[in-house]
Amino acid sequence: MSYLRNSAAVWVPTVIALATLLVVWEVAVWGFGIESWLLAPPSAVFGELYDSPGLLVGHAGTTLTEIILGFAISISIGVVLATGIVWSRVIERSVFPIIIASQTIPIFALAPLLIIWIGTDIMSKVVVVVLFTFFPVVISLVTGLRSVDSEMVDMLRTLGATPYQTFSKLMVPTALPNFFAGMKVAAVVSVIGAVIGEWVGASAGLGWLMKVTPQYQTARIFAAIVVLSVLAMGLFAAVVLWEKWALRKYPATANQVTGLGEP
Amino acid sequence: MGSISGWTGAVVGQRSGISGVPDQPSASQDPLLAVSGVGFQYESIDVLEDIDLAVDRGEFVALVGPSGCGKSTLLNLISGVLAPSAGHIEVAGVNGLVSRLGHVSYMQQKDLLLPWRTVSENGRLGLELRGVGATESEAEVAHLAESFGLADVLGSMPWQLSGGMRQRVALLRALLPDNAVLLLDEPFGALDAITRSGLQQWLLNVLDRAEKAVLLVTHDVEEAILLGDRVLVMAPDPGRIVAEVEINLDSVATNGPRITTARDFVETKRQILELLSNGAVSP
Secondary structure (H helix, E strand, O other): OOOOOOOHHHHHHHHHHHHHHHHHHHHHHHHOOOOOOOOOOHHHHHHHHHHOHHHHHHHHHHHHHHHHHHHHHHHHHHHHHHHHHHHOHHHHHHHHHHHHHHHHOOHHHHHHHHHHHHOOOHHHHHHHHHHHHHHHHHHHHHHHHHOOOHHHHHHHHHOOOOHHHHHHHHHHHHHHHHHHHHHHHHHHHHHHHHHHHHHHOOOOOHHHHHHHOOOOOHHHHHHHHHHHHHHHHHHHHHHHHHHHHHOOOOOOOOOOOOOOOOO | OOOOOOOEEEEEEEOOOOOOOOOOOOOOOOOOEEEEEEEEEEOOEEEEEEEEEEEOOOEEEEEEOOOOOOHHHHHHHHHOOOOOOEEEEEEOOOOOOOOOOOOOEEEOOOOOOOOOOOHHHHHOHHHHHOOOOHHHHHHHHHHHHOOOOOHHHOOOOHHHOOHHHHHHHHHHHHHOOOOOEEEEEOOOOOOOHHHHHHHHHHHHHHOOHHHOEEEEEEOOHHHHHHHOOEEEEEEOOOEEEEEEEEEEOOOHHHHHHHHHHOHHHHHHHHHHHHHHHHHHOOO
């Protein structure tokens, strides 16, 4: 498990940044005497988390199920579409405009229709998640598959590679870093997709909870947002771990430049 | 050993416009590689024109010419990566109707190793593509690795190796499918002079030369003389072969690097450089 690094240097900046944000927020709310229904202080939000963990965790479970299903479907659709687009110009020219058009649909406007078409059960939310997440997966995968070095392709051909072998042994491994970049974007926006789906028609989930919570219970709404953020960060971290495992044999420095400004 | 007596460098034929000597294909009846009348156009520009050459079994032919004269294009045509606009290419054992891809070993200046594969996994790529199982192909890599000086790094990743080692992995990968024809495109061109010199000597020892026809492309005249049994001289615009120089040297390997300063060697080098500069002037 050498690809898992865990040292103080990794976590300390994150913790300090978050703690600073929370302290400034808390002090500002008290210092300026802001009403808590207008802006709940972190202490009230954490109080809400502490008082009703079962409620939040239960709804988070519903939302997470929608996200994971939607994300899995997005990856499957994304892989099929990207492969088709790279494999054939005809597929590219016929499918790409539709993919782009699908992203211009204001999903808030479409969601009520989805509820009518599909019903209020989990699938309508899953479909919204898919609409939000398949696009970054497709685009990043197409970019990755196309970033292959033509000299490498010729080298494989001289070794007698079939088009399928060139795809599986060269193009797919070449595409992985881009693919994971797209999946990181998808992991975060998947949370937004699920909340929008629940907002429009659901009987459970954090989005539904926020909608049915009275507007003045700001602390509970914020608590739901905190849980959603934690979900998003968890999903992101899961993709990062998956990426580190999948790219464990890749040269460590080839794909990333970080800390340019550090001595 | 160490004697260079009996070594001669002689121009055996000059072609098209350099002198009055007529074309004289010097290969025998059944060469492993035969290129005849091959031309190649790219966007209606003649890159190569009327290329004739033949390489016999056991023969090492060096093709020398300035940058941009179409040397690499010629190897791409022979390997089957590109299709000629004129003429034809025959490789022994390959039916003219099927592609030569996969039947001609081709090593390039860039090592083109897959960065996510170990040395062993890179080395066995050609066998893997033919459907040879991992265990068997890895055994074949391990068998060759000793003489390639790679036995200790079979599990290493390419980025952990020096440039010279990476080139040896690339050669191993090209050689393992055991094709009769081997093409080398500036195989050591990206390396420093000391590493290059060492690898040139090593290459002559490691190749199973008796069974192969080797065609080396280089812009390094010394490399061409050191490695080649014959040197073909190319000229640009359009790329064509203008002269052929026979090199008679019993054992370069045992003579070592000192050979490059011997009088006959220098004389041959002067000859070839002259042919190159004559060829550079368009007819």
